[in-house]
Amino acid sequence: MSSDNWTTPDLCDAAEQGAIAFAVMEPMFANYGGREQFCGPAVTVKCFEDNSKVKELLATPGRGRVLVVDAGGSLRRACLGDLIAQSAVDNGWAGVVLYGCVRDVDVLATLPLGVQAIGSHPQRTEKLGVGQIDVTVTFAGVSVAPGAMVYADNNGIMVTAEPLSL
Template sequence: MNFADVKALLNALDTASICDTNKNMRVIDPAIQPIQHGLKIIGRAHTVRCHDDFLTVMMALRDANEGDILVIDTQNSRRAVVGELFSTEAARKKLAGIIVDGACRDVEKIRELPMPVYCRNAYPISGTVNQIFETQIPVECGGVTINPGDIIFGDDDGLIVVTAAELASALPLAKEIQRKESHILKHMEQSESLFSMLNFDEHVDAVQKNRRSSLKFLVE
């Protein structure tokens, strides 16, 4: 499956469904939040490491390809390494998004862009442009090690990092989970109780008696 097909499938899903297939998915620290809500971010990681200086981030922006996600490990920088001009250029180049484990600025202007930008916080002072650090190396972002080329999928629920192999296993299961949940919601919209579609009482009884059990939906 080529990556265009993968993106099309992910666009129809959400991070919650993907994570329901594997509780050990790599999830980036939820303190790293989207500046714009309602946008999905899907792409391959183009990684950057820097500290209070964004010259290397600019180099990565120059070198990144359409569909890439810039993943920036600021090593606990205080100063902003991404702002309005940088984000606008990334959108012009049709990058899939930017994720900063650190600060951005010009947040109000970035919020108007169609390309998602995630960061830990806003900070009005920018970094310097006097040091060269590293690009396209493994980085730490929100407590997760991200390698160049890793697939990142995010929405308002959070950001997950997966390999192509992990995604190949998760996609069909996530698609089925989302289909079933949509079916259940239709029943609920017709005033059917959620509990009538679950083995809830049976499961609670089993848990109270220390028996193995799984909470399951009874409708297909």
């Protein structure tokens, strides 16, 4: 598979055949970004209804990484909107997997950024500076450690400890 010609079903099949450990997140995510397929090493953040750490991280050089956000599954506030997503694009992030909500969905769909989230909500979070960076996060039946490889497309989200051959 070339680096731009893969699907998560193909990667799951290849991992099974190669006896490579992987996990697939439960199917609760929708694609909101302009990139429907993205992958990269995970940077993790855990926060709840406060996106200060999300904003802080996405303002740093992404180098093709994926921000994995455990926002506690909150359906009451949006942890990512158009301005922070544009910052992620400007800084070279591949995508964001968000166990929480996004907003500005029409703009997100036009940005060259992968965004998978569990829903949309128009209200922003508070900015209290609360959250944990580079901790193992667990949601959707999967634990994601910092540096784990994340592969996402319209079929689902897959996590491996090491990169797969694409």
